[in-house]
Amino acid sequence: MDTFLHGYCPRCFHVMSLLSPMPSTTSGRGFYTPNQASATALISHQILVLAPLPEPLDYRHHERVAAGTRVRVPLGNRHAIGVVVGHAPHPDMDALKAIDAVLDALPLADARWLDLIRWAAQYYGCRTEAMLRTALPNWGRSGRELQLPVLAYRWNGDYPRGEQRQKLFDASQTACPVEQLKAINWPIARTLIKNGNLEPAELPQDDTVAEVGPTLMPEQADAIARIDGSNTPWLLEGITGSGKTEVYLQLAKLALSRHQQVLVLVPEIGLTPQLVNRFEARFPGQVIHLHSALADGARWSGWGQVAMGKRPILIGTRSALLTPMPRLGLIVVDEEHDPSYKQAEAPRYHARDLAVVIGHRLKIPVVLGTATPSLETIANLDRGRFQHAQLTRRAGVAKPPATELIDLRSLSLHDGLSDHALTAVADTLQRGEQVLIFLNRRGFAPVLLCHQCGWHPECPACDAKPTVHREPRRLWCHHCDHQAPWPSRCPTCAQRLDVIGQGTQRLEESLAHSMAPFPVTRIDRDTAGAGGAGKLLEQARDNLPRVLVGTQMLAKGHDLPNLTLVVVVDADQQLFSGDFRAIESLSQTLIQVMGRAGRAEKPGRVLIQTHEPEHPAWPHLLAGNYRALATQELEIRTRSGLPPYGHMALWRARNPDPGIALAHLNAIAQAMAPHRHTVKLLGPSPAPMERRAGQYHAQLLLLAADRKSLRAALATPIPPAPSRLWRGLDMDPHDLF
Ligand SMILES: [Zn+2]
Numbered sequence: 001m002d003t004f005l006h007g008y009c010p011r012c013f014h015v016m017s018l019l020s021p022m023p024s025t026t027s028g029r030g031f032y033t034p035n036q037a038s039a040t041a042l043i044s045h046q047i048l049v050l051a052p053l054p055e056p057l058d059y060r061h062h063e064r065v066a067a068g069t070r071v072r073v074p075l076g077n078r079h080a081i082g083v084v085v086g087h088a089p090h091p092d093m094d095a096l097k098a099i100d101a102v103l104d105a106l107p108l109a110d111a112r113w114l115d116l117i118r119w120a121a122q123y124y125g126c127r128t129e130a131m132l133r134t135a136l137p138n139w140g141r142s143g144r145e146l147q148l149p150v151l152a153y154r155w156n157g158d159y160p161r162g163e164q165r166q167k168l169f170d171a172s173q174t175a176c177p178v179e180q181l182k183a184i185n186w187p188i189a190r191t192l193i194k195n196g197n198l199e200p201a202e203l204p205q206d207d208t209v210a211e212v213g214p215t216l217m218p219e220q221a222d223a224i225a226r227i228d229g230s231n232t233p234w235l236l237e238g239i240t241g242s243g244k245t246e247v248y249l250q251l252a253k254l255a256l257s258r259h260q261q262v263l264v265l266v267p268e269i270g271l272t273p274q275l276v277n278r279f280e281a282r283f284p285g286q287v288i289h290l291h292s293a294l295a296d297g298a299r300w301s302g303w304g305q306v307a308m309g310k311r312p313i314l315i316g317t318r319s320a321l322l323t324p325m326p327r328l329g330l331i332v333v334d335e336e337h338d339p340s341y342k343q344a345e346a347p348r349y350h351a352r353d354l355a356v357v358i359g360h361r362l363k364i365p366v367v368l369g370t371a372t373p374s375l376e377t378i379a380n381l382d383r384g385r386f387q388h389a390q391l392t393r394r395a396g397v398a399k400p401p402a403t404e405l406i407d408l409r410s411l412s413l414h415d416g417l418s419d420h421a422l423t424a425v426a427d428t429l430q431r432g433e434q435v436l437i438f439l440n441r442r443g444f445a446p447v448l449l450c451h452q453c454g455w456h457p458e459c460p461a462c463d464a465k466p467t468v469h470r471e472p473r474r475l476w477c478h479h480c481d482h483q484a485p486w487p488s489r490c491p492t493c494a495q496r497l498d499v500i501g502q503g504t505q506r507l508e509e510s511l512a513h514s515m516a517p518f519p520v521t522r523i524d525r526d527t528a529g530a531g532g533a534g535k536l537l538e539q540a541r542d543n544l545p546r547v548l549v550g551t552q553m554l555a556k557g558h559d560l561p562n563l564t565l566v567v568v569v570d571a572d573q574q575l576f577s578g579d580f581r582a583i584e585s586l587s588q589t590l591i592q593v594m595g596r597a598g599r600a601e602k603p604g605r606v607l608i609q610t611h612e613p614e615h616p617a618w619p620h621l622l623a624g625n626y627r628a629l630a631t632q633e634l635e636i637r638t639r640s641g642l643p644p645y646g647h648m649a650l651w652r653a654r655n656p657d658p659g660i661a662l663a664h665l666n667a668i669a670q671a672m673a674p675h676r677h678t679v680k681l682l683g684p685s686p687a688p689m690e691r692r693a694g695q696y697h698a699q700l701l702l703l704a705a706d707r708k709s710l711r712a713a714l715a716t717p718i719p720p721a722p723s724r725l726w727r728g729l730d731m732d733p734h735d736l737f
């Protein structure tokens with residue numbers, strides 16, 4: 001990898017870029033000794049050490065290291081990595097330990113970013129160090145040097161001989177991106193780099209784009225004009241195909257023309273290929289991707305290129321939000337309602353909510369794009385905190401799909417599908433079109449049961465029945481990953497065991513048989529692997545007749561123009577889940593899945609199977625009227641004081657022994673008792689699934705009408721956690737499991 005040249009500080013081997021000024025005394029590289037140090041004034045540094053400590057620690061150094069720079073420091077009898085966060089004077093400099101080494105030539109982030117990390121840690125109730133740890137890629141945490149690749153070269157020398165060299169000469173009169181040199185002739189370019197005919201240069205950043213965008217619809221032009229240059233959050237509401245991406249692209253172009261950086265958040269990179277591809281095509285060489293599937297080296301390099309302001313556009317998943325961007329001018333959160341923006345383990349931050357906070361602090365626009373806005377976002381719109389831009393036209397589509405509810409009561413089913421649904425599937429395939437069958441349950445079947453004595457397997461570590469998987473053949477607990485063999489006979493009465501209910505594996509097997517010779521592709525976590533569902537969906541782009549069976553992974557991803565029928569196998573499970581967000585997320589998923597049926601001239605059809613045709617959610621869902629459903633749900637939330645009209649925090653605790661977590665949360669509830677007049681304390685109670693992965697889980701729910709009261713209650717000193725007890729605060733919890 002080509003890198004910028006570095007020099008070293010003669011005193012401490014602090015890596016210095018040749019761009020930064022060298023110290024005037026150059027005594028050569030030598031070991032740092034106390035004698036040398038005494039000649040210079042010592043400066044105390046506050047270091048946020050990556051170790052479970054409550055506060056930053058003070059260390060001294062012989063020169064001022066800027067805030068945002070990583071350092072290596074002694075900690076007890078070992079060494080740790082930390083980041084300089086301040087320079088408060090220290091009364092007893094001699095008592096301080098010295099910084100071992102300064103790891104960055106230039107600070108990785110500025111004071112605004114450090115403030116944000118502190119704020120987020122405080123808001124989500126974790127240590128600042130834990131939030132910082134989340135923000136840094138693995139290599140950043142382990143103290144690896146940040147080596148930035150050279151992104152562009154400039155010609156240095158005379159007019160060359162030879163056609164290829166002359167082409168390179170013409171291209172590199174001003175800085176030429178490496179991607180472009182590669183397109184001309186990379187082997188020759190590398191020789192020229194070695195000889196010094198091409199010298200490193202900064203990547204040219206301007207708004208010249210590789211392709212001209214399409215002519216804008218009036219609604220798009222209006223949205224762009226209103227959003228650009230504003231300093232508020234925006235809901236950009238529009239269904240798939242309404243042109244949200246073009247609005248993002250045009251806003252990004254405007255930001256780039258002001259020399260600003262752009263952050264685009266997506267729920268999953270593999271499932272948003274169209275958005276990613278269009279950004280790359282429009283802004284070649286300017287885009288960096290950050291997501292968890294990247295190798296450590298690529299992730300650290302990409303993070304660094306954005307943090308040092310070398311690349312203007314960052315597209316990434318949740319944690320990309322925490323990348324420092326010194327010239328950030330626009331944030332886009334695509335599919336803002338997606339639950340993956342909330343981190344499920346500590347620190348439990350919500351990337352969309354934090355994006356809004358960043359936008360407010362930097363006074364820049366934040367665009368929340370979706371067809372099915374979260375109830376939080378709708379409430380913020382109603383309160384006047386967010387502004388609204390709407391795209392109502394769907395390009396090239398005649399009309400919304402025809403929807404139909406199938407009442408399953410007293411119908412006989414074939415592996416979960418009614419005759420009506422099976423006929424529709426067969427007809428669609430015969431017409432040469434594609435079918436999507438949606439079932440949000442992976443595995444072969446949910447239950448294995450002895451019809452004689454009622455025996456069924458249980459997970460040894462959880463209060464849950466393991467899911468039956470056929471390939472590989474085993475009983476698999478989806479809550480703790482425990483796996484066990486699948487007994488062929490009942491262990492108590494030796495009768496044959498029945499497999500009850502449907503999972504995606506069973507549907508796939510059944511349909512492959514009944515719909516032969518048409519191919520059936522299953523898309524769920526078991527078949528998609530770490531790379532996501534993108535590759536599997538890619539197959540279906542051949543537009544040949546086939547059946548896609550899968551979980552909500554199918555809701556996103558490639559546009560499939562020949563897909564005309566969607567069958568929802570079983571919506572009842574979520575309809576009656578105890579979770580307060582169940583209807584909201586069911587509607588969002590179903591609207592998204594239903595939106596996949598029909599494109600252009602081929603009308604779409606959606607069949608939904610249910611045992612509960614009278615549920616009040618159906619009329620709006622069948623009409624595709626998400627906003628009416630949201631209004632219905634918001635009324636329920638208002639009446640019960642639930643988010644977005646109430647503010648919620650959840651204390652979670654767990655312990656291997658029963659009763660201990662519950663007793664500890666009881667002690668916390670008692671400490672908070674003085675706040676009972678402003679904050680509702682619900683529980684403590686065992687979690688809905690109390691025993692999970694061998695631990696007993698309990699929770700205490702705090703609900704307040706205003707955020708201030710909730711914060712006051714949470715500021716109450718609480719008893720320390722007993723040993724072996726894990727506890728954590730979940731601010732604005734997404735679910736209560
Ligand atoms: Zn130094």
Ligand SMILES: [Zn+2]
Nearest residue numbers: 450453490493
């Ligand atoms: Zn039995």
Ligand SMILES: [Zn+2]
Nearest residue numbers: 459462477480
């Ligand atoms: Zn389990």
